[in-house]
Amino acid sequence: MDNQKIIELSNITVKYGEKVAISNINLDIEQGEFIGVIGPNGSGKTTLLKLILGLLKPASGRIKIFGKQGRLIGRLRSKIGYIPQNPEIDRYFPIKVIDVAMMGRYAKYGFFRNPGKEDKKIVIESLEKVGMKDYIFTPFGQLSSGQQQRVSVARVLAQQPEMFLLDEPTANIDMGTQDVIINLITEIHKTQNITTFYVAHEINLLTQYLDRIICLNQSIFKVGPPKEVLNEEVLRDLYKVNVTMFPHKGHYFFLVG
Amino acid sequence: MEIGGFLNLVFVQKSLLVSVLVGLICSLLGVFVILRGLSFMSVGIANAAFAGVALGFILGLNPIACGLIISLCTALLIGHISQRAELKLDASIGIFFAFTMAIGFFLMGLLPGQAEELRHYLFGTLILPSPFEIKLLISTTIIVIIAILLFFKEFYFITYNQDLAEASGLPATFLFYFLLCLVAVSIVSSLKAVGELLVTAMIIIPAASACQLTYNIRKALWLSAIFGITSSFLGIWLSFYLNIKKGLTVPTGAVMVIIATLIFFLAVSLSPKRGKGGYL
Numbered sequence: 001m002d003n004q005k006i007i008e009l010s011n012i013t014v015k016y017g018e019k020v021a022i023s024n025i026n027l028d029i030e031q032g033e034f035i036g037v038i039g040p041n042g043s044g045k046t047t048l049l050k051l052i053l054g055l056l057k058p059a060s061g062r063i064k065i066f067g068k069q070g071r072l073i074g075r076l077r078s079k080i081g082y083i084p085q086n087p088e089i090d091r092y093f094p095i096k097v098i099d100v101a102m103m104g105r106y107a108k109y110g111f112f113r114n115p116g117k118e119d120k121k122i123v124i125e126s127l128e129k130v131g132m133k134d135y136i137f138t139p140f141g142q143l144s145s146g147q148q149q150r151v152s153v154a155r156v157l158a159q160q161p162e163m164f165l166l167d168e169p170t171a172n173i174d175m176g177t178q179d180v181i182i183n184l185i186t187e188i189h190k191t192q193n194i195t196t197f198y199v200a201h202e203i204n205l206l207t208q209y210l211d212r213i214i215c216l217n218q219s220i221f222k223v224g225p226p227k228e229v230l231n232e233e234v235l236r237d238l239y240k241v242n243v244t245m246f247p248h249k250g251h252y253f254f255l256v257g
Numbered sequence: 258m259e260i261g262g263f264l265n266l267v268f269v270q271k272s273l274l275v276s277v278l279v280g281l282i283c284s285l286l287g288v289f290v291i292l293r294g295l296s297f298m299s300v301g302i303a304n305a306a307f308a309g310v311a312l313g314f315i316l317g318l319n320p321i322a323c324g325l326i327i328s329l330c331t332a333l334l335i336g337h338i339s340q341r342a343e344l345k346l347d348a349s350i351g352i353f354f355a356f357t358m359a360i361g362f363f364l365m366g367l368l369p370g371q372a373e374e375l376r377h378y379l380f381g382t383l384i385l386p387s388p389f390e391i392k393l394l395i396s397t398t399i400i401v402i403i404a405i406l407l408f409f410k411e412f413y414f415i416t417y418n419q420d421l422a423e424a425s426g427l428p429a430t431f432l433f434y435f436l437l438c439l440v441a442v443s444i445v446s447s448l449k450a451v452g453e454l455l456v457t458a459m460i461i462i463p464a465a466s467a468c469q470l471t472y473n474i475r476k477a478l479w480l481s482a483i484f485g486i487t488s489s490f491l492g493i494w495l496s497f498y499l500n501i502k503k504g505l506t507v508p509t510g511a512v513m514v515i516i517a518t519l520i521f522f523l524a525v526s527l528s529p530k531r532g533k534g535g536y537l
């Protein structure tokens with residue numbers, strides 16, 4: 001079981017109309033890997049996640065996921081817990097914290113069935129794990145963005161998926177909450193061995209936990225364990241800025257300049 | 258004769274029943290319409306429904322059936338455009354909206370003999386809907402209620418975030434079209450009682466009032482239904498009153514919308530979302 005491939009991408013290109021978003025992607029992911037995805041804005045990180053989720057069709061190339069050839073459709077997607085990049089929400093939308101988290105359970109059932117007691121229990125446990133249990137009946141729009149992101153994590157936890165696709169879950173939130181979310185995800189990854197994609201710009205917070213990091217710039221610029229892949233030169237070429245590497249407590253930290 | 262005396266008349270009772278059903282379906286769907294941001298689209302659908310009715314008169318077909326077909330096609334078309342989002346959405350619907358309205362008025366001009374009858378579909382009338390229209394309204398009410406009961410969680414999810422619903426594995430696009438079709442059918446069913454110019458107001462205003470008052474979606478649906486039925490019932494009742502007691506003919510749609518709007522202002526002034534105290 002250990003080395004089972006959960007995703008196989010060969011020669012994938014994805015386009016929006018005529019515009020190539022990612023190209024020539026070859027990537028095999030094993031069950032249980034913790035993968036970081038970095039790259040400048042517009043480098044195709046979100047596109048890569050949407051491709052895996054089956055929301056986008058490759059213009060060319062082959063995709064195999066969960067052992068099945070082809071794009072994921074319909075309810076199979078509920079095997080993936082997805083946190084999209086900065087979801088916009090109307091502050092006055094009539095939805096409470098528990099309702100948002102409950103949406104993680106919705107796709108588990110077909111039509112005509114509503115979540116029951118068991119689902120409620122799972123949802124409340126998930127909210128407890130992210131430290132939001134005291135806010136169950138708070139309108140979602142009244143939370144800070146960090147709290148909203150915690151609830152999003154609770155939603156994907158409640159989904160009990162086989163894979164996480166997290167698109168910048170720690171963008172625009174304070175360092176403390178970033179730390180909480182990263183710890184939470186790494187903890188779940190460790191205990192449940194869930195294959196996890198984590199798109200982030202916070203390289204320093206994250207690299208120590210990653211099995212592999214993908215440096216994306218339309219195609220895969222570099223991929224491998226962070227210690228082997230990341231260095232001043234790679235980051236400079238990727239982000240087009242000068243980067244200096246500092247050793248710190250057995251890890252490396254990168255600063256611009 | 259006391260004020261309510263005319264309530265004993267059978268056709269008044271039937272009209273009031275029609276008003277209750279119209280108020281109910283418009284206000285229930287309205288909650289999903291405003292939360293999903295479809296208000297403008299529903300105006301476009303209403304315009305198309307009227308153009309369809311006029312077309313029915315010209316072709317000598319059942320006008321309501323014609324309105325139904327045209328408005329369903331329009332709903333699917335507008336939905337399709339919005340899903341592709343190539344043109345900026347409000348611009349494309351704005352163009353469409355003007356076009357369908359122009360067609361409706363143009364066709365009205367071709368039918369001088371039936372202008373009076375067409376006016377009813379524009380402004381709403383006390384004249385009892387045809388048996389066909391009543392059957393349509395009753396069927397629509399049943400369909401809308403069953404659909405909301407069965408697809409509540411799906412509709413809620415797609416109004417909250419359609420992309421996320423799609424990503425979670427729900428057939429979000431299908432549900433979106435289905436919702437638009439329900440709106441189209443409800444608009445056509447309500448056309449004679451409210452009139453196309455104001456039917457969307459009966460969709461939007463009670464729901465907007467309800468959403469002022471609660472963060473609980475189920476309560477929002479209940480409140481919206483109460484506000485919708487109150488407005489349409491009082492609207493028809495007041496129109497009858499003015500007609501029978503004072504000999505005045507006011508467009509029913511206008512009276513309903515005035516009442517709905519008064520309720521809206523009341524809701525806003527009581528709204529906890531405007532920074533006063535707790536919420537329901």
Ligand SMILES: Nc1ncnc2c1ncn2[C@@H]1O[C@H](COP(=O)(O)OP(=O)(O)O)[C@@H](O)[C@H]1O
Pocket residue numbers: 016019020021039040041042043044045046047048
């Ligand atoms: N819906 C879309 N239509 C057209 N182009 C898009 C769309 N979404 C993304 N793109 C383009 O595809 C490229 C990759 O985008 P994206 O995957 O969002 O990058 P990232 O997440 O790394 O910032 C960008 O050049 C972007 O402009």
Ligand SMILES: [Mg+2]
Pocket residue numbers: 045046047085167
């Ligand atoms: Mg992105």
